[in-house]
Amino acid sequence: MGLLKDLPVVKSLGWPWNEETPTELYKDHKEWPKISIVTPSYNQGMFVEETLRSVLLQNYPNLEYIVIDGGSLDKSKSIIQAYDPWLTHWVSEKDNGQSDAINKGLMYCNGEIFNWINSDDLYTPGALYQVGKAYLENEFDVYAAYSHHFKWVSRKITFPNDRIPILKTLEKTIAYHYYSQVGTFYKKSIFTDFGGVNEEKRYVMDVDLWLKYLLRKGTLKDVVLSEELVALFRIHDLSKTGSGLEKFEKEAARMMYNITRQCKAPYYLLEEHINRHQRCNYSEEELEIDPNVNKRALSANYYRRYPEYFYEKKDYHLLRLSLLYLLGTSFSFWTKINLTLFVKSFFIPHGVLNYFRNKKNKLSTGA
Numbered sequence: 056m057g058l059l060k061d062l063p064v065v066k067s068l069g070w071p072w073n074e075e076t077p078t079e080l081y082k083d084h085k086e087w088p089k090i091s092i093v094t095p096s097y098n099q100g101m102f103v104e105e106t107l108r109s110v111l112l113q114n115y116p117n118l119e120y121i122v123i124d125g126g127s128l129d130k131s132k133s134i135i136q137a138y139d140p141w142l143t144h145w146v147s148e149k150d151n152g153q154s155d156a157i158n159k160g161l162m163y164c165n166g167e168i169f170n171w172i173n174s175d176d177l178y179t180p181g182a183l184y185q186v187g188k189a190y191l192e193n194e195f196d197v198y199a200a201y202s203h204h205f206k207w208v209s210r211k212i213t214f215p216n217d218r219i220p221i222l223k224t225l226e227k228t229i230a231y232h233y234y235s236q237v238g239t240f241y242k243k244s245i246f247t248d249f250g251g252v253n254e255e256k257r258y259v260m261d262v263d264l265w266l267k268y269l270l271r272k273g274t275l276k277d278v279v280l281s282e283e284l285v286a287l288f289r290i291h292d293l294s295k296t297g298s299g300l301e302k303f304e305k306e307a308a309r310m311m312y313n314i315t316r317q318c319k320a321p322y323y324l325l326e327e328h329i330n331r332h333q334r335c336n337y338s339e340e341e342l343e344i345d346p347n348v349n350k351r352a353l354s355a356n357y358y359r360r361y362p363e364y365f366y367e368k369k370d371y372h373l374l375r376l377s378l379l380y381l382l383g384t385s386f387s388f389w390t391k392i393n394l395t396l397f398v399k400s401f402f403i404p405h406g407v408l409n410y411f412r413n414k415k416n417k418l419s420t421g422a
């Protein structure tokens with residue numbers, strides 16, 4: 056029998072209020088890998104019960120579920136307390152933010168697989184079944200499945216099928232560093248090997264862990280991309296994603312500067328990176344990078360747009376240097392844009408080039 060009959064009774068209908076994942080799904084195997092889930096939460100009383108039920112009503116037979124509430128001032132604590140019998144551990148006390156809460160929860164986890172789900176998101180029916188089944192079939196390091204982004208009030212899907220992209224090379228995957236957290240599960244030992252998530256990161260702690268894993272591993276072979284939909288990511292004004300995109304970008308910029316610095320990117324690219332993200336705090340962190348990672352290719356992919364920036368600034372010296380750096384790295388950078396910039400910077404006198412640039416600007420502005 057599933058948990059639905061035992062959980063607190065609610066009036067709402069649909070998943071995860073009066074529906075549950077059928078327990079019959081799990082009869083294929085006697086032993087399922089233990090999955091540990093942590094929910095960090097603070098003042099999310101309007102959402103947290105839906106999150107709790109979406110985890111518990113997976114009816115996953117080998118689940119650890121830990122909730123770390125940061126001492127919420129709303130109704131969160133009473134809601135969490137109502138689900139106490141089905142939680143492995145929970146606490147409501149002041150913490151130092153989301154990353155700290157995740158690491159506090161990680162201390163109580165003994166599973167083979169780990170993920171966290173924020174207290175305004177939810178898993179879809181059968182999500183943990185898909186994760187456990189994939190692990191039994193092919194013991195992964197990382198399992199990345201789809202999630203849908205949806206609006207809080209209307210429930211309208213705004214961005215379907217969000218998932219980590221695996222690009223043609225490891226270096227491109229790192230350089231583009233796109234990440235989708237809620238649908239991405241890890242072998243728990245990866246988290247513990249890194250000491251949990253980086254608590255200095257308040258917004259991109261998930262991207263930081265993903266890139267550290269790829270840099271240390273030096274291969275994508277143990278990353279499983281799934282076609283399953285496992286989660287729903289809620290968009291609302293109170294969420295960090297909904298209100299702090301600029302802060303995400305700053306932390307990501309600082310993180311990529313640190314990586315490309317260790318990959319020995321040319322000084323002028325690093326300096327331009329700082330100029331373009333002036334309000335970032337560029338602290339240095341030594342990262343473990345596997346010898347199989349092509350450091351030059353990684354940096355070149357990250358700075359692939361910088362020749363265009365130098366052209367816009369009329370800095371033809373750095374334009375030429377950056378083009379030579381890219382074109383000398385890989386044929387993949389021999390694009391139409393780069394070749395056009397190459398011709399302009401090497402074969403057209405600067406005075407002539409500026410004359411036509413200025414004339415074009417006057418025509419476009421009507422001056």
